[in-house]
Amino acid sequence: GNSVTQMEGPVTLSEEAFLTINCTYTATGYPSLFWYVQYPGEGLQLLLKATKADDKGSNKGFEATYRKETTSFHLEKGSVQVSDSAVYFCALPASGGSYIPTFGRGTSLIVHP
Amino acid sequence: KAGVTQTPRYLIKTRGQQVTLSCSPISGHRSVSWYQQTPGQGLQFLFEYFSETQRNKGNFPGRFSGRQFSNSRSEMNVSTLELGDSALYLCASRLGDSNTGELFFGEGSRLTVL
Numbered sequence: 001g002n003s004v005t006q007m008e009g010p011v012t013l014s015e016e017a018f019l020t021i022n023c024t025y026t027a028t029g030y031p032s033l034f035w036y037v038q039y040p041g042e043g044l045q046l047l048l049k050a051t052k053a054d055d056k057g058s059n060k061g062f063e064a065t066y067r068k069e070t071t072s073f074h075l076e077k078g079s080v081q082v083s084d085s086a087v088y089f090c091a092l093p094a095s096g097g098s099y100i101p102t103f104g105r106g107t108s109l110i111v112h113p
Numbered sequence: 114k115a116g117v118t119q120t121p122r123y124l125i126k127t128r129g130q131q132v133t134l135s136c137s138p139i140s141g142h143r144s145v146s147w148y149q150q151t152p153g154q155g156l157q158f159l160f161e162y163f164s165e166t167q168r169n170k171g172n173f174p175g176r177f178s179g180r181q182f183s184n185s186r187s188e189m190n191v192s193t194l195e196l197g198d199s200a201l202y203l204c205a206s207r208l209g210d211s212n213t214g215e216l217f218f219g220e221g222s223r224l225t226v227l
Contacts, residue, residue: 032213043117043203043218044156089156094212099146099169101216105155 002027002092006104009087013080013111021075021107023064023090033057033066033073034091038106044089047075085111115139117219119204125225131192134222138185138206145187146216147179150201159202162187163210191224199226 007022025033032051036044048057050066050073057064062077073090090104118137126132138145147159158171162181179189185206191198201223205216 034215036216036218041220043119043220044205044216045218046215049215093214099144099161099163099212100158100171103156 002031002095002102004090004092004102004104006088006090006107008105009108011107011109013109015082015111015113016079017111019075019077019080019084019109021088021090021109023073023075023104025071025073025090025092025102027071027092027102028095030068031092031095033064034093035062035064035073035075036089036091036103038087038089040086047088080109080111082111082113085109117204117206117217119202119219119222121222122220123223123225125227126194127227128194128196130194131190132194132224133188133190134202134204134224136187136189136204136206136219138187138204139208139217142206142208142217143185144207144210145181145185146205146207147187147189148203148205149173150203150221151199156203159189194226196226199224 003026034049035047037047038044048059050057053068055066064075087106092102120135144163146161149157161169165181176192181187201221203221205218
Protein backbone atom coordinates (compact mmCIF):
# COMPACT_ATOMS: atom_id res chain seq x y z
CA GLY A 1 0.00 0.00 0.00
CA ASN A 2 0.89 3.66 -0.08
CA SER A 3 3.16 5.16 2.56
CA VAL A 4 4.74 8.51 3.34
CA THR A 5 7.86 9.05 5.42
CA GLN A 6 8.67 12.48 6.79
CA MET A 7 11.64 13.63 8.79
CA GLU A 8 10.97 13.75 12.48
CA GLY A 9 10.75 17.05 14.27
CA PRO A 10 10.73 19.38 15.81
CA VAL A 11 12.78 21.44 13.43
CA THR A 12 13.99 24.59 15.19
CA LEU A 13 15.33 27.49 13.13
CA SER A 14 16.10 31.17 13.49
CA GLU A 15 14.18 33.67 11.42
CA GLU A 16 15.51 34.00 7.84
CA ALA A 17 17.14 30.55 7.92
CA PHE A 18 16.73 28.05 5.08
CA LEU A 19 14.21 25.27 5.58
CA THR A 20 14.09 21.75 4.21
CA ILE A 21 11.60 19.13 5.36
CA ASN A 22 12.20 15.77 3.74
CA CYS A 23 9.39 13.60 2.43
CA THR A 24 9.64 10.31 0.58
CA TYR A 25 6.78 8.15 -0.54
CA THR A 26 5.85 4.70 -1.76
CA ALA A 27 2.95 4.45 -4.18
CA THR A 28 1.72 2.65 -7.24
CA GLY A 29 1.90 4.78 -10.35
CA TYR A 30 2.42 8.51 -10.25
CA PRO A 31 -0.08 10.07 -7.88
CA SER A 32 -0.42 13.74 -7.06
CA LEU A 33 1.56 14.86 -4.02
CA PHE A 34 0.49 17.36 -1.38
CA TRP A 35 1.89 19.40 1.48
CA TYR A 36 -0.59 20.49 4.12
CA VAL A 37 0.14 22.90 6.97
CA GLN A 38 -1.50 23.09 10.38
CA TYR A 39 -1.08 26.34 12.28
CA PRO A 40 -1.56 26.27 16.07
CA GLY A 41 -5.19 25.77 17.04
CA GLU A 42 -6.33 25.24 13.47
CA GLY A 43 -7.12 22.42 11.07
CA LEU A 44 -4.95 21.44 8.13
CA GLN A 45 -4.90 23.50 4.96
CA LEU A 46 -3.34 22.78 1.61
CA LEU A 47 0.01 24.52 1.23
CA LEU A 48 0.99 23.28 -2.22
CA LYS A 49 0.68 20.35 -4.57
CA ALA A 50 2.21 18.78 -7.66
CA THR A 51 0.30 16.56 -10.04
CA LYS A 52 3.02 14.95 -12.15
CA ALA A 53 6.72 14.17 -12.19
CA ASP A 54 9.08 17.18 -12.27
CA ASP A 55 6.23 19.55 -11.39
CA LYS A 56 7.11 22.19 -8.84
CA GLY A 57 4.40 23.27 -6.44
CA SER A 58 4.82 26.66 -4.76
CA ASN A 59 2.93 28.91 -2.38
CA LYS A 60 3.81 31.53 0.27
CA GLY A 61 7.51 31.19 -0.54
CA PHE A 62 7.48 27.41 -0.06
CA GLU A 63 8.41 25.07 -2.90
CA ALA A 64 8.48 21.32 -3.48
CA THR A 65 9.45 19.39 -6.60
CA TYR A 66 7.96 16.02 -7.52
CA ARG A 67 10.96 13.70 -8.06
CA LYS A 68 9.87 10.30 -9.31
CA GLU A 69 13.47 9.00 -9.56
CA THR A 70 13.96 9.42 -5.82
CA THR A 71 10.24 9.20 -4.91
CA SER A 72 10.61 12.42 -2.97
CA PHE A 73 8.73 15.66 -2.47
CA HIS A 74 10.89 17.72 -0.13
CA LEU A 75 9.53 21.04 1.15
CA GLU A 76 11.84 24.07 1.03
CA LYS A 77 11.74 27.75 1.88
CA GLY A 78 14.60 30.14 1.47
CA SER A 79 13.91 32.40 4.44
CA VAL A 80 11.51 31.32 7.18
CA GLN A 81 9.51 33.67 9.36
CA VAL A 82 8.15 33.28 12.88
CA SER A 83 4.69 33.05 11.33
CA ASP A 84 5.75 29.83 9.52
CA SER A 85 5.82 28.00 12.86
CA ALA A 86 3.37 25.14 12.32
CA VAL A 87 3.15 21.40 11.66
CA TYR A 88 3.72 20.32 8.05
CA PHE A 89 2.24 17.14 6.57
CA CYS A 90 3.27 15.42 3.36
CA ALA A 91 0.38 13.47 1.83
CA LEU A 92 -0.68 11.11 -0.92
CA PRO A 93 -4.26 11.03 -2.16
CA ALA A 94 -6.29 7.86 -2.04
CA SER A 95 -5.83 5.40 -4.86
CA GLY A 96 -7.71 2.62 -6.57
CA GLY A 97 -11.11 2.06 -5.04
CA SER A 98 -10.10 3.53 -1.69
CA TYR A 99 -11.01 6.94 -0.32
CA ILE A 100 -8.33 6.90 2.36
CA PRO A 101 -5.47 9.35 1.81
CA THR A 102 -2.04 8.71 3.32
CA PHE A 103 -0.51 11.35 5.56
CA GLY A 104 3.00 11.52 6.97
CA ARG A 105 3.41 11.83 10.73
CA GLY A 106 3.88 15.58 10.46
CA THR A 107 6.95 17.72 11.12
CA SER A 108 6.75 20.50 13.65
CA LEU A 109 8.61 23.69 12.68
CA ILE A 110 9.52 26.24 15.34
CA VAL A 111 10.99 29.53 14.15
CA HIS A 112 12.62 31.84 16.69
CA PRO A 113 12.99 35.61 16.17
CA LYS B 114 -17.66 31.13 0.98
CA ALA B 115 -17.87 29.58 4.43
CA GLY B 116 -15.34 26.90 5.29
CA VAL B 117 -15.84 23.60 7.01
CA THR B 118 -17.52 24.15 10.36
CA GLN B 119 -17.12 21.78 13.27
CA THR B 120 -19.00 21.90 16.55
CA PRO B 121 -18.36 21.90 19.39
CA ARG B 122 -14.76 23.17 19.33
CA TYR B 123 -13.94 21.93 22.81
CA LEU B 124 -15.59 19.43 25.09
CA ILE B 125 -14.80 17.50 28.23
CA LYS B 126 -16.38 14.15 28.99
CA THR B 127 -15.84 11.40 31.53
CA ARG B 128 -15.11 7.75 30.87
CA GLY B 129 -18.14 5.76 29.85
CA GLN B 130 -20.05 8.71 28.43
CA GLN B 131 -20.78 9.18 24.77
CA VAL B 132 -20.18 12.15 22.50
CA THR B 133 -21.53 13.41 19.18
CA LEU B 134 -19.50 15.73 16.98
CA SER B 135 -20.90 17.68 14.05
CA CYS B 136 -19.41 18.79 10.75
CA SER B 137 -20.88 21.07 8.12
CA PRO B 138 -18.92 20.87 4.85
CA ILE B 139 -18.31 23.64 2.39
CA SER B 140 -21.45 24.31 0.39
CA GLY B 141 -21.56 21.99 -2.61
CA HIS B 142 -19.09 19.49 -1.17
CA ARG B 143 -20.64 16.05 -0.91
CA SER B 144 -17.68 14.09 0.47
CA VAL B 145 -16.95 14.30 4.18
CA SER B 146 -14.20 12.44 6.01
CA TRP B 147 -13.17 12.27 9.65
CA TYR B 148 -9.74 11.94 11.25
CA GLN B 149 -8.40 11.50 14.75
CA GLN B 150 -5.23 13.42 15.56
CA THR B 151 -3.11 12.58 18.60
CA PRO B 152 0.53 13.40 19.42
CA GLY B 153 1.46 9.73 19.51
CA GLN B 154 -0.38 8.39 16.47
CA GLY B 155 -0.52 11.40 14.19
CA LEU B 156 -3.45 11.71 11.82
CA GLN B 157 -5.60 8.59 11.56
CA PHE B 158 -8.49 8.08 9.17
CA LEU B 159 -11.86 7.27 10.75
CA PHE B 160 -14.40 7.20 7.91
CA GLU B 161 -15.51 8.83 4.69
CA TYR B 162 -19.02 9.55 3.43
CA PHE B 163 -20.40 10.54 0.09
CA SER B 164 -24.10 11.14 -0.54
CA GLU B 165 -25.03 9.55 2.78
CA THR B 166 -23.05 6.37 2.07
CA GLN B 167 -19.99 5.31 4.05
CA ARG B 168 -17.36 4.38 1.49
CA ASN B 169 -14.42 3.61 3.78
CA LYS B 170 -13.88 2.99 7.47
CA GLY B 171 -10.58 3.13 9.28
CA ASN B 172 -9.26 0.67 11.81
CA PHE B 173 -11.24 1.84 14.83
CA PRO B 174 -13.51 -0.13 17.17
CA GLY B 175 -17.26 -0.21 16.70
CA ARG B 176 -17.64 2.44 19.41
CA PHE B 177 -16.81 4.94 16.67
CA SER B 178 -19.64 5.52 14.24
CA GLY B 179 -20.79 8.19 11.88
CA ARG B 180 -23.43 9.22 9.44
CA GLN B 181 -24.12 11.78 6.78
CA PHE B 182 -27.38 13.57 6.15
CA SER B 183 -29.01 14.51 2.87
CA ASN B 184 -27.64 18.07 3.17
CA SER B 185 -24.10 16.58 3.40
CA ARG B 186 -23.69 17.52 7.05
CA SER B 187 -22.08 14.74 9.02
CA GLU B 188 -21.92 13.58 12.59
CA MET B 189 -19.64 11.17 14.33
CA ASN B 190 -20.40 9.45 17.60
CA VAL B 191 -18.14 7.80 20.12
CA SER B 192 -19.79 5.65 22.75
CA THR B 193 -18.40 4.35 26.03
CA LEU B 194 -15.58 6.85 26.03
CA GLU B 195 -12.10 5.79 27.10
CA LEU B 196 -9.20 7.95 28.23
CA GLY B 197 -7.39 7.12 24.98
CA ASP B 198 -10.16 8.75 22.95
CA SER B 199 -8.85 12.16 24.01
CA ALA B 200 -7.82 13.75 20.74
CA LEU B 201 -8.47 16.41 18.15
CA TYR B 202 -11.14 15.18 15.75
CA LEU B 203 -10.90 16.74 12.34
CA CYS B 204 -13.47 16.78 9.59
CA ALA B 205 -12.62 17.42 5.96
CA SER B 206 -14.77 17.94 2.89
CA ARG B 207 -14.02 17.55 -0.76
CA LEU B 208 -15.71 18.66 -3.95
CA GLY B 209 -16.96 15.90 -6.20
CA ASP B 210 -16.67 12.17 -6.23
CA SER B 211 -12.94 11.91 -6.93
CA ASN B 212 -10.68 10.31 -4.35
CA THR B 213 -7.68 12.40 -5.35
CA GLY B 214 -8.70 16.01 -4.83
CA GLU B 215 -7.73 18.55 -2.20
CA LEU B 216 -9.22 18.15 1.26
CA PHE B 217 -10.62 21.17 3.10
CA PHE B 218 -10.37 20.78 6.87
CA GLY B 219 -12.32 22.27 9.71
CA GLU B 220 -10.61 23.56 12.85
CA GLY B 221 -11.48 20.41 14.74
CA SER B 222 -13.25 19.38 17.92
CA ARG B 223 -10.91 18.85 20.83
CA LEU B 224 -12.20 16.09 23.08
CA THR B 225 -10.82 15.52 26.56
CA VAL B 226 -11.88 12.39 28.39
CA LEU B 227 -11.36 12.41 32.17
